[in-house]
Amino acid sequence: MKKCFISLAGLQRWLNVLIDTQKHLYAPVNKGAKVDFGRVASADEIVFDHIQTTQSAKSVAFPRTDVLFSYEKEKGKVQLENADLTAYPETVVFGLHPCDAAGFNPLGAIFNWDYKDELYNARMERTVVITLACTKADEYCFCTSVNGGPGNTVGSDIQLTPVKDGFLAEILTEKGEALVKADEAAFEADRGDVKEKYLVKLPEKFDIKTVQEKLQTAFESPIWKAQSQRCIGCGACAYVCPTCACFDIQEDAHGTKGKRLRCWDSCGFALFTLHTSGHNPRQTQAQRWRQRLLHKFSYMPDRLSVRGCTGCGRCSRACPVDMNIAEHLRSI
Amino acid sequence: MGRLGGALMSEFEPKIVAFVCNWCTYAGADLTGTSRIKYASNVKIVRFPCTGRIDFMLLLKAFAEGADGIIVSGCHPNDCHYTSGNFHARRRWVIFRGLLNFMGIDVNRIQFSWVSAAEGAKWADVVNGTVTTIRELGPYTEYRKAADYLVQQDKSIIDGQEALIKSVSSL
Amino acid sequence: MSKIGVFICHCGENISATVDCERVAAEAGKMDGVEFATDYKYMCSDPGQTLIKNAIKEKGLTGVVVGACSPRMHEPTFRKACAEAGLNPYLCEMSNLREHCSWVHEKNEQTTEKAIDLVKMLVEKVKKNKPLNAIKVPITKKALVIGGGIAGIQAALDIANAGQQVIMVEKEPSIGGHMSQLSETFPTLDCSQCILTPRMVEVAQHPNITLYTYAELEHLDGFIGNFKATIRLKAKSVDYKLCTGCGACTTKCPNKKIPSEFNEGLGMRTAIYTPFPQAVPNKPVIDRANCTYYQKGKCKVCEKVCPTGAIQYDLPDQFITEDIGAVVIATGFNVLKTDFFPEYGYGKYADVLTGLQFERLASASGPTLGEIRRPSDGKVPKKIVFIACSGSRDPAKGIPYCSKICCMYTAKHAMLYQHKVHDGESYVFYMDIRAGGKNYEEFVRRAIEDDGVNYIRGRVARIYEKDGKYIVKGADTLLGSKPVEIEADMVVLATAGVSNPGAEELAQKMHVSYDAYKFFAEAHPKLKPVETNTAGIFLCGACQAPKDIPETVGMASGAAAKVIGLFSNNELTREPLIAVVNRSAPPVFSTCVGCFMCQTACPYNAIEREEIKGRDGSVIKTVAKVNPGLCQGCGTCVAFCRSKAIDIQGFSNEQMFAEVMALMNE
Amino acid sequence: MSEQIINSPCGVKGTIGFYPGCSLKGSSSEYAQSVLAVAKAFDIELQEIQDWNCCGSTAAHNLNKELALSLSARILALSEKQGLTEVVVPCAACYNRLTVTQHELNNDAALKQRVCDIIDMPIKGNLQILNVMQMIDKYVADRLEEKVTTPFGHKVACYYGCLLVRPHNILQFDRLEDPQSMDILMKRSGAEPIEWGFKTECCGAGFSVSRTDVVAKLSGNIVKDAADRGAEAIIVACPMCQSNLDMRRPQINEYLKQKIDIPVIYITQAIGLAVGLSPKEVGLQKHFVPAQFA
């Protein structure tokens, strides 16, 4: 790992160079009253002082709608054509927080646990992740409770920490180094800034070990029903989550031609598990809420050795009825 | 007539779908035929039992699939074969037009009319009038652009569209 | 996998003159799911049909598209051909290449392209077609006739004579209707009662007719062949099983000053009464609103004089329910009263009468025993004025229509007057004389020429009373609008025929439509004059519009013929192009959520509620259900249903969707 | 701007407008006098429209529709400008013209715009236009009987003429034929209204000058029927009717070949007398046919 200093002007110059070299740069930008990721044409569009973007950066590798293959039928014969993975652009995603970068870990685990998902992997290969360590947090943030932190570098290729007059840059991977080379002059020698001094202090909200232990025996607990009462069963939490990976397969058919699509889905939807027979193994919202929590905090750690939560707090911010996940976990 | 039949090649030929009821306008269009009144061939008729049957989504689908203009036509008020289907339809179109207009979807591309089984000439007028209007408005690419997620120019990462464009080259 | 057959017809040269039929067939052959495509000169001809039938059998076709003329022309033909070849007829669709293409466009490339597209639309549609079976509905062979006037009597007798059961409901204590009030009838001047009473008696005695007088329809449920009628039998206060109709009660009843409805207020009746001497049934009822006992608590004279003890004061209204297969509405009409006419004194002049009142004056059974006398002073009027179109044909009065019968009865009235008052002078103010009908014009001429009735073409602006005379001020438009003033002793207004006061309520009870004037609406003004828009409910007589006796009787027989026709089968066969609410496995049962907003959208009240019950009988869900007997297949509910739980066979969501999607797809 | 308040009964600016029109300022001043006297007797405050003009009368709309509408429209606009919501219009012709004008303008936005442009004033078109019977009905109501001190104990023929009730669909006043409102008021004032046949027959109107013979005949029929049925007075609410039945009496008598001396008085005069006003106060001395009621 290499440490450098970069001024804001230097950073913007470097990012503009990246844009000029045909890389797709995604970064937080203003979207109405909210801040969310968007493709930027110039570095000065980028927002730095946000606490959290509405959505996570997962769509850079797992878009909300993705073409798996296309087909054409003629008199009973079908021609298939797979998605052209080589056409995916070189991508830089900038300004995400450590919790988002950490999310690529569980996401990657899901897309590779038995079948290696070519689409996801191809996109990840072409993506460089530049995180911005957190100097602020709000009442929804709880990364420190799930083994993360405001300066956590897991999943980052480069991490920037806002310091006096600029940023402390940690070049963490080869991908990161290669990116720096686009405009090395923008980077200055490390000024010896102490990263921790600048990071937000975020107390733990619960003890994750205890929570996970309790969950092991909580399947039949009445708490699910009690907690989920106000849940209205939308998919907002899943869609903004950096680790939620459920998808649905749809077909965009036009006569004899069509495309097979992969679209986001959510275990919170009542129809998510509905069988054709009419049977639904998760009939109530309580069961679906239980599934969401157990999946993230029990099944994934058990099977994939990763936790399905990075403490970004997006689900709680996005929830129309204030299903605060940290509060719920604490109350188990 | 010659112009309508063999339109100039350079001229934009709008695609128009007509949603009509079986009892009045479909029969009226039959009468246009039996009267040998010529009209523009840009229109294709879809037969419904009644204007009350016509789902607003079908109109949007027609636009998405390439229609530049739409005609919706049925029995005159009080003439509905089913007594009131056209009245229900009329209310639906009032609301639908209001919403589309609010969203900036071009309601001038949808021509509503009442054409009875006796109004063969009126049907030809309605079709020709609509063709002229739509020809002036031009192709409705604006809407179709939104329909095709492969060429969407949105800059949002969440769409991942640019990636899609290149991923499927053959279509 | 679909195996569609496409058959392109040249229609001689009707299609092939502008459309390249061979090319259309060739292109159709390339379409996805098309197994066989060909073209032929006359597809509807015998060899053409055979071509289709053979292809169905040989190629095992699962659907057929015939590109030919309008489906409104030959759809039944080709569907029948398919059925004969063993293919469900509803798997056959027609593409309209003639009326909608070859006849309306020039011969060129675009026209052929359009024809190909039109075929493609139907190919895509037919792929989604489902085999359907005609709907069979059982029929209860019993008719309900509402109204016991001449229309109802005729309809009931015709149906009963055909061997079917009839229930007749009449709201008055006797059948007979307005015709029984008439003195003589035009154009023959034969006595109305004389020709009517035998038919009334026939109704009462007919073994196939059950007669309920003093009764009204309370409620009608169900649908063609399967109605359920609830009938209110108003309390008569007289036990008809015991009553012999001796008349002792009516003669002894002390309350004798009640205006007689039968005599249009010109005569009086008692509180216990039979409306008129020839009433059927000839047994009295007590008019509770006017009976001293009911109003004041004592009297009971009728009970004392009744030899059989038939008077029963405590009888309540009764309700009976009957299963009915068809309904004939024959509720008749009414005429405007004189108080409708401000310019004629708002009804305050005793000797300004309606035509119907004049009938009673002229009738031998009337209050004056047939002598024309003034109600005010009993004097014989020496000068009488008849005013035709009183209210009718007057948009300002809200009655723009012609009441049709007034010209004729006014001529009759004038004639009767001249026959009875030999030294009398009669005047008729008229707008036009409408005497279309067999011997009608001759009848009017007779009044003018033989009986010396003075016809004045003009309107009467005002009538006022002066010194016991009625000053009738009008104009004679044939003499240059010269003002005319006649000092008349009596004025008869041919007041407009209007709907009965309860018509609207009755129409709503039966879910039949009615026009702006509350007359019942026929299903089609030309071709379905006796049907209503509700299957199984028929119309006859003046409840549909004012009409004279022969027309009424003709219409009644027409309605009866429809009923008899319906009853000639045990089951009713209907096209299956109707709406259906989906059903699925538990726990969903149906995607219908039971908001029942479709009920208000349905013009036919065809949507019912169905309770889906668990094994323990508890209601799990209440969902909509379409009554196949009532649904006419308009599909308004389908477009209205938010969750798409309701769909219409033959024009289903999938079919229409496929058609639209195909239309634009190159 | 000085406020022109004529004869405001209490000297206070009223909230009900008053449009006298030309006749009431000239030939029928006794009508104006009696209306204001009766209003005062019942504490009704009337406020005259400022700068009013002719309503167009029966003549203007025969010549030029826009002129006729504009004349009346100006009066409506002035009333609105004055902040009035109600205007009492005693003259039947004025009442008719103002009401018809407001109706026509309200039913044709383009026409309304044109007329507003002509008079250069805006019109809302929601003015309540009252004739004298309506005014008494609304503002006197039950107080009438209370105030009657000397009941008008005579047989009277209430004569409405053409303009009070026609066109009925626009004016919406009383019954079209055989109206009752005057009869009712007269009955409540102690009179005995007769049933007769000429309540709404034409008096000859503007033919008063040009075709006196026609007036003599039409008005003659009216007067005769009233007299024949024993009426002691004809009650009117229209200056034109009054003058034809009264001023043209010599010609009428000549036509009838009979001398009829039945007086023709305004309803406000009759009511005024009934509530104890003197004949002078209601201008009873101003008629051609002497009107004296003992």
Place this chain on the structure above:
Amino acid sequence: MEDVLIEKKPAIAGNSFSGELQKTANELLQSGEVELFIGYEEGTRFPRPCFIASTDEVGKLIFDDRCTGNLAVYLTRKDLIGDKKVGITASYFALRSILRLLTEHQIQLDKLVVLTVSAEKEVIRFATTDDITAYLQTAPIPVREDDKALIEKLNAMSREERWEFWSAELSKCFKCYACRAACPMCYCTKCIVEENRPQWIQPWASTLANIEWHINRAMHMTGRCADCGACGAACPLGLPIHLLSHQIVQEVTDNFALDVNQAVSGDNALSTFKPEDKENFIK
């Protein structure tokens, strides 16, 4: 600069008039008149729905100006309510939704105790639908100023500009269906967007697919929408989608001469008609 801070926006205490409400809820639960009480409690930033089944918990109940979420959405939740007798504190708009749900046979008034807290801090209990309607006609309608401004802006735009606005806004939608879930009127067991025979609406997220969805959602609100804005408030992306259903409300009131309260309490604006309805757009 060095100060690290955790931003927490303080809950703005509105006009709290909770005491009376807690008392009423307590009585209802104690008497057994209701078994479940649906109301609001304090949440992380804003009040949130809460469900009270015993008198011990009534202390949580609040009701103030910030309680704008439409609680009527829970009344059709069978898994939550079952056959229970339920009490609810309804906001102005929730009352409209309750009227509509009654009209559409989704709830029964005999199993429901409807309460609201008036501007005068009175707890009002409604016995009949007429009472609710009467209250709605007299109580002040809560206004949303920022919506007004946006609507004015939109109405001033050209058609093309409106299209640009809406296609850009709706292109962001990722179809989490929070708008649907938050709406009391979206109680279908199978939404049209889940219907795939035929596929009325493209189920994936992309501009037109999203436009189709929102047009359907709005059209399906015709004559039913309480105009509460819950759909827009629920949108995690902050898209002004409630303006679409608001526009529908506007169209219904403008064209069919029904005010919103009438529209929600009567037969549906689309399943009924008047012969004289306007048709100036029909040739």
